[in-house]
Amino acid sequence: MISFFQTNGAELLVKIWQHIYLSFVSLGLGIIVAVPVAVGLTRAKKLAGFVIGLASVLQTIPSMALLALMIPIFGIGSFPAIVALFIYSLLPILRNTYIGLNNVDPSVLDAAKGIGMSNMQSIMQVELKLAAPVIMSGIRLSATFVIAWATLASYIGAGGLGDFIFNGLNLYRSDLILGGSIPVIILALITDYILGKIEYLLTPKSIRA
Amino acid sequence: MLLSLEHLRKEYPGHKVAVNDVTLHIEAGEFVCFIGTSGSGKTTVLRMINRMLMPTSGTVLINGEDTSKLDPVKLRRKLGYVIQNIGLMPHMTIRENITLVPKLLKWSQEKRDAKAIELIKLAQLPEEFLDRYPSELSGGQQQRIGVVRAFAADQDIILMDEPFGALDPITRESLQDLVQDLQQRLGKTFIFVTHDMDEALRLATKVVIMDAGDVMQIDSPENILKHPANEFVTNLIGEERLIQARPSVTPVGQIMLKSPIYITQDQSLPTALETMHKSRVDTLLVTDANRVLRGVVDIETLNDEFNSGKTVGDIMDDKVFYVFENSVVRDTVNRILKMGYKNVPVVNKEYQLVGIVTRATLVDMVYNALWSQDEDANDQTQIGNKEANVDD
Numbered sequence A: 001m002i003s004f005f006q007t008n009g010a011e012l013l014v015k016i017w018q019h020i021y022l023s024f025v026s027l028g029l030g031i032i033v034a035v036p037v038a039v040g041l042t043r044a045k046k047l048a049g050f051v052i053g054l055a056s057v058l059q060t061i062p063s064m065a066l067l068a069l070m071i072p073i074f075g076i077g078s079f080p081a082i083v084a085l086f087i088y089s090l091l092p093i094l095r096n097t098y099i100g101l102n103n104v105d106p107s108v109l110d111a112a113k114g115i116g117m118s119n120m121q122s123i124m125q126v127e128l129k130l131a132a133p134v135i136m137s138g139i140r141l142s143a144t145f146v147i148a149w150a151t152l153a154s155y156i157g158a159g160g161l162g163d164f165i166f167n168g169l170n171l172y173r174s175d176l177i178l179g180g181s182i183p184v185i186i187l188a189l190i191t192d193y194i195l196g197k198i199e200y201l202l203t204p205k206s207i208r209a
Numbered sequence B: 001m002l003l004s005l006e007h008l009r010k011e012y013p014g015h016k017v018a019v020n021d022v023t024l025h026i027e028a029g030e031f032v033c034f035i036g037t038s039g040s041g042k043t044t045v046l047r048m049i050n051r052m053l054m055p056t057s058g059t060v061l062i063n064g065e066d067t068s069k070l071d072p073v074k075l076r077r078k079l080g081y082v083i084q085n086i087g088l089m090p091h092m093t094i095r096e097n098i099t100l101v102p103k104l105l106k107w108s109q110e111k112r113d114a115k116a117i118e119l120i121k122l123a124q125l126p127e128e129f130l131d132r133y134p135s136e137l138s139g140g141q142q143q144r145i146g147v148v149r150a151f152a153a154d155q156d157i158i159l160m161d162e163p164f165g166a167l168d169p170i171t172r173e174s175l176q177d178l179v180q181d182l183q184q185r186l187g188k189t190f191i192f193v194t195h196d197m198d199e200a201l202r203l204a205t206k207v208v209i210m211d212a213g214d215v216m217q218i219d220s221p222e223n224i225l226k227h228p229a230n231e232f233v234t235n236l237i238g239e240e241r242l243i244q245a246r247p248s249v250t251p252v253g254q255i256m257l258k259s260p261i262y263i264t265q266d267q268s269l270p271t272a273l274e275t276m277h278k279s280r281v282d283t284l285l286v287t288d289a290n291r292v293l294r295g296v297v298d299i300e301t302l303n304d305e306f307n308s309g310k311t312v313g314d315i316m317d318d319k320v321f322y323v324f325e326n327s328v329v330r331d332t333v334n335r336i337l338k339m340g341y342k343n344v345p346v347v348n349k350e351y352q353l354v355g356i357v358t359r360a361t362l363v364d365m366v367y368n369a370l371w372s373q374d375e376d377a378n379d380q381t382q383i384g385n386k387e388a389n390v391d392d
């Protein structure tokens, strides 16, 4: 253990940083895209089935295959990996945001509109706030997926903790495999914990469980 | 004209006509009640006024201005709206809820805080409630908040869609008092949808009766009761209410005794006793020289003060309960019965004594009302018998 840190400590920090970078950038992009799209879908319900269906199909592409598909399009490195991880992050956020928004009491929406809120005010001040817990659980789910799958990004040269794991597999060295996997697990747990705190803060006081 | 609906029509896809052709003119300060069967188009009319729905054809004019040319968001901020399901924001405190429109209108924080306190008082709820969430209030309390929210930005026109549905009768009545007070004291104009005929008759200055997208009758509650336009209206009002209504729309002037026993206030006490003795009564109404009602004097007081040399005006009780000759009998009946008055003087607009309602008069009235109802009942049994005979 100690000898593992002595020889690989510096590299480990670099890989952890790359891993965080890959996961968080793709998760962030996922949120930036999926939340507004879901809001849009609540205003165009006819499209909702199609778009969510499309995201589900993307989700079912095996992750290795998706990564491999990225190479002819974007080459290798962190960019194609981020694109692939971003695609994976979409579905849970999209679906949960849509469900959360749809579950807001229609009489509340009617009142918001009826007393003179603009569409944007209704979305920002009412709908997203009331749907926050459901949206956040979608984001937490995506975060876990993305952190786990970011290990595969090493396969297309994006770096991250996957490098240790793949090296370990190639060299039959279990210390490298564990040295890569355990930080991934810890990273996922810490992220989920922090997102849980954020979820708590974003959930309006009166509807906290 | 504050609000005009001109030939409003709403068709839903598939040629489903929700509202056929509604024309209605509403003056400031009116209380208009829409009533009708379920699905008759009441909500649809209401929602076309604040453009929650676009009419298929026809126009809504507010102060002569065509609302289809206005920004719907701005329009809605000027019209108070109480939706059927209250619709309080669950994630906002009561304070935030009732000052939502002022906030949208960018009022200053102080002005909003002052408004919140004013409104919570109006709702007759304690100020501590301002920092609670809707889920921490009872259904009736929430409904009160929903009602006062519609007044937050001093809206002059208030739209209400069955605001007091699903409330117990006592809460309901106190909320009816609240809106009636707002209409009468602040001169607000109400467009009010209800299922409850008693509520409509009680609150409305104008009742609009609807059936299947058409207006059946637009009239004052009195006229609706006196002259229902057609069979639908008659059925909607209900036979029972029409009978009950007979005394209720009669003005006091019609049933009072027109020769009350009275005395002017400058008369001496012996003259008063003389008058009582001659007319065989134990109290006398007291007026001034112009016959304006001033008070009442009874035999006990007269007896105590008989030798004092005072005038009737000196010893009379000036706190006398009276009714106006054009007020409605139903109220008078209730007051006389509830407060235990033996009789009540009736005055005209100038407060001049014109008559008196005695308990005996009321007995006659109640007797007549019940007796005529009995007659109706007898008629029906006779018809029943005839039918039975035919079957034989």
Ligand SMILES: Nc1ncnc2c1ncn2[C@@H]1O[C@H](COP(=O)(O)OP(=O)(O)OP(=O)(O)O)[C@@H](O)[C@H]1O
Binding pocket: B012, B013, B016, B017, B018, B019, B036, B037, B038, B039, B040, B041, B042, B043, B044, B045
């Ligand atoms: N979005 C819609 N699409 C099609 N038809 C509708 C729609 N909304 C309402 N309707 C129909 O329009 C008619 C009038 O509806 P409205 O809600 O105005 O009735 P209402 O008088 O308010 O009834 P209630 O007393 O039950 O509230 C009803 O027959 C209803 O089914």
Ligand SMILES: [Mg+2]
Binding pocket: B042, B043, B044, B161
């Ligand atoms: Mg309705």
